[in-house]
Amino acid sequence: MKILVCLKQVPHQDARLDVRSDGSWIQEENIKFEINSYDTYALEEALRVKDATQAEVVVASIGPERVTQALRTALGMGADRAIHVKDPAVEGSDPLGIAKILAAIAKAENPDLIFTGFMSDDGNFASVPPMLAELVGMPSATAAVQVERKDGTLSVSREIEGGAQEVVELTAPCLIAVQTGINQVRYASLKGIMAAKKKPLDVKTVADLGLAGQVGAGAAKIKVEKIAPPPKGSGAEMLTGSTDQIVSGIVGKIKELGLL
Amino acid sequence: MGTILIVAEIQGGKIREASFELASIAQKLAAAGGHQVKSLVAGKGIAALAEEFAKKGGGDVYAADQEALGSYCVATASRAIRAAVDASGAELILLSNTPSGWDVAPRIAAALDAAFVSDCFKVDLEGGKLVCHRRVFNGKLDARVSVNSPRTVVTVQPGATAPFAGTTSGKVSPLAVELPAGARARFVGVKVAESKGVDLSKANIIVSGGRGVGAPEKFPEVIQPLADALGGAMGASRPVVDAGWLPHHYQVGSSGQVVQPKLYIAAGISGAIQHLVGMKTSNFIIAINKDPDAPIFEVANLGVVGDLFEIVPALTKAVLAAKG
Numbered sequence: 001m002k003i004l005v006c007l008k009q010v011p012h013q014d015a016r017l018d019v020r021s022d023g024s025w026i027q028e029e030n031i032k033f034e035i036n037s038y039d040t041y042a043l044e045e046a047l048r049v050k051d052a053t054q055a056e057v058v059v060a061s062i063g064p065e066r067v068t069q070a071l072r073t074a075l076g077m078g079a080d081r082a083i084h085v086k087d088p089a090v091e092g093s094d095p096l097g098i099a100k101i102l103a104a105i106a107k108a109e110n111p112d113l114i115f116t117g118f119m120s121d122d123g124n125f126a127s128v129p130p131m132l133a134e135l136v137g138m139p140s141a142t143a144a145v146q147v148e149r150k151d152g153t154l155s156v157s158r159e160i161e162g163g164a165q166e167v168v169e170l171t172a173p174c175l176i177a178v179q180t181g182i183n184q185v186r187y188a189s190l191k192g193i194m195a196a197k198k199k200p201l202d203v204k205t206v207a208d209l210g211l212a213g214q215v216g217a218g219a220a221k222i223k224v225e226k227i228a229p230p231p232k233g234s235g236a237e238m239l240t241g242s243t244d245q246i247v248s249g250i251v252g253k254i255k256e257l258g259l260l
Numbered sequence: 261m262g263t264i265l266i267v268a269e270i271q272g273g274k275i276r277e278a279s280f281e282l283a284s285i286a287q288k289l290a291a292a293g294g295h296q297v298k299s300l301v302a303g304k305g306i307a308a309l310a311e312e313f314a315k316k317g318g319g320d321v322y323a324a325d326q327e328a329l330g331s332y333c334v335a336t337a338s339r340a341i342r343a344a345v346d347a348s349g350a351e352l353i354l355l356s357n358t359p360s361g362w363d364v365a366p367r368i369a370a371a372l373d374a375a376f377v378s379d380c381f382k383v384d385l386e387g388g389k390l391v392c393h394r395r396v397f398n399g400k401l402d403a404r405v406s407v408n409s410p411r412t413v414v415t416v417q418p419g420a421t422a423p424f425a426g427t428t429s430g431k432v433s434p435l436a437v438e439l440p441a442g443a444r445a446r447f448v449g450v451k452v453a454e455s456k457g458v459d460l461s462k463a464n465i466i467v468s469g470g471r472g473v474g475a476p477e478k479f480p481e482v483i484q485p486l487a488d489a490l491g492g493a494m495g496a497s498r499p500v501v502d503a504g505w506l507p508h509h510y511q512v513g514s515s516g517q518v519v520q521p522k523l524y525i526a527a528g529i530s531g532a533i534q535h536l537v538g539m540k541t542s543n544f545i546i547a548i549n550k551d552p553d554a555p556i557f558e559v560a561n562l563g564v565v566g567d568l569f570e571i572v573p574a575l576t577k578a579v580l581a582a583k584g
């Protein structure tokens with residue numbers, strides 16, 4: 001069995017979000033990056049199948065040089081092989097472009113299962129996984145909070161509203177987009193990190209995948225033109241001063257509300 | 261001019277409020293761009309709902325009334341939507357960003373090689389071109405997104421706009437959806453929420469901690485004492501529960517509990533939409549966050565920019581002192 005895991009590297013959740021002067025995206029120089037939170041759960045889910053079945057786990061990521069680090073981390077956690085699509089021609093791709101690249105990888109790798117994150121923490125698109133599934137003709141399920149495998153059938157519990165779950169059965173090969181909290185994610189052990197240095201990490205270009213001219217800014221059907229902090233409304237009354245002043249302000253308010 | 265297709269959604273035997281919100285967006289765009297509005301109402305025994313939607317903003321409705329469409333499944337839903345797209349030739353397809361909408365919409369876009377913009381809170385026409393507004397970085401920034409494609413699929417955040425309040429005089433026509441046997445995705449059932457350990461909805465005061473609390477032991481050390489001092493309950497944001505710091509029954513938000521206490525205190529919570537929908541109707545909200553730009557301050561009544569580890573323990577002391 002082979003499992004493909006799609007990983008995106010995104011700005012660290014605690015990174016400062018400064019908008020570039022042209023407003024096109026955030027300032028990405030000199031900030032820390034990490035594996036998208038949802039994708040760490042996707043990788044863990046794949047590694048658990050590997051632990052149980054000896055499946056091969058292949059991780060794929062599209063992005064610049066810095067992505068090598070995310071892939072090495074994934075290899076350190078236990079993935080067997082990594083594919084890095086590193087090509088300036090990718091820049092400006094919309095989620096459909098990213099899905100087309102991942103689809104080319106999936107067609108070449110022919111996995112039995114694809115695990116992805118539900119959503120990226122930066123773009124918040126939640127678009128790539130079902131698109132990828134459609135492009136490769138696999139059934140898919142999003143916001144998975146539980147996955148049970150019986151031979152070629154996967155029973156997936158999807159998170160729906162109000163704490164309820166919807167159960168859908170998928171026939172493999174299929175794609176599952178994982179919600180956070182589905183499992184407890186392992187850390188890469190020191191031994192794992194050492195072993196990862198010897199694991200294969202293939203670098204590919206868009207042309208290698210037969211997609212020259214089909215992805216990137218030129219082919220994108222949607223474009224983030226400008227980002228900005230949300231407009232401020234009337235907002236909250238802000239308390240300032242020393243901690244004592246702030247605290248007595250809050251206590252005063254709670255008394256006023258008749259709750260103290 | 262072209263056609264806008266609304267994919268309506270049925271929940272608990274009714275058309276969802278969010279679908280009427282789509283109608284409001286579609287009718288506004290149609291008025292500006294001269295489009296026709298059509299809708300798909302798919303489900304089982306939906307004749308009356310289709311008639312209702314045709315009158316309340318949906319325009320001409322395709323009614324796909326079939327046993328197999330009675331529950332959402334990606335395989336059947338995408339067939340039904342594709343059939344309505346083919347029948348209408350729609351250039352803009354609107355869905356709500358609900359668990360069904362986000363599951364199927366990207367597949368429709370990929371199948372049509374169409375543009376796709378997810379989870380928009382505003383959809384406009386500017387000079388005849390579609391411009392969408394959506395949040396990025398979990399609500400910390402807004403993005404303006406332009407579209408360059410003859411066909412576009414858009415999902416809209418529920419609650420983004422008021423539901424359509426006017427009337428329309430659409431006709432209902434049946435739509436036959438071919439559902440081949442042997443689908444590779446099958447609906448099995450719905451598991452309802454398990455009985456909760458703590459029913460936060462009954463608490464008068466809730467003190468919630470977020471990822472900013474930083475470590476599991478800080479909840480009993482810092483957050484719970486303030487909740488106790490106020491005679492309230494403790495809550496949490498999702499990452500706290502995902503990390504296993506607290507069990508799920510503490511989670512406030514769209515996938516946790518929806519609460520409306522007299523006082524909600526949020527410490528170390530940024531204010532992502534999925535958290536806000538769970539608490540924003542609280543009577544009074546106090547936010548403590550070290551980031552002055554945190555979106556939580558937009559819904560809070562009282563805000564403090566500062567370190568929760570300084571403010572919260574001091575507040576606990578002051579509350580205990582005030583009680584004597």
Ligand SMILES: Cc1cc2nc3c(=O)[nH]c(=O)nc-3n(C[C@H](O)[C@H](O)[C@H](O)COP(=O)(O)OP(=O)(O)OC[C@H]3O[C@@H](n4cnc5c(N)ncnc54)[C@H](O)[C@@H]3O)c2cc1C
Nearest residue numbers: 470471472497498513514515516528529530534535550568
């Ligand atoms: C389908 C779906 C359903 C979801 N359901 C829910 C849900 O039910 N509930 C929910 O909460 N989320 C939900 N989420 C997740 C949501 O999108 C956010 O990721 C989450 O709410 C963020 O939690 P947070 O504010 O605690 O963390 P963050 O966004 O990381 O914010 C942490 C905050 O702590 C502040 N901080 C850090 N240190 C300190 C300090 N020392 N003092 C003061 N402030 C500090 C930071 O400035 C930051 O603002 C859902 C997401 C999806 C996609």
Ligand SMILES: Nc1ncnc2c1ncn2[C@@H]1O[C@H](COP(=O)(O)O)[C@@H](O)[C@H]1O
Nearest residue numbers: 006007062116117119120125126127128
């Ligand atoms: N550049 C990328 N490289 C690899 N996987 C990606 C990339 N972008 C998105 N994905 C996958 O698609 C999921 C959803 O991302 P998005 O649709 O961008 O919100 C992520 O959690 C990843 O699993």
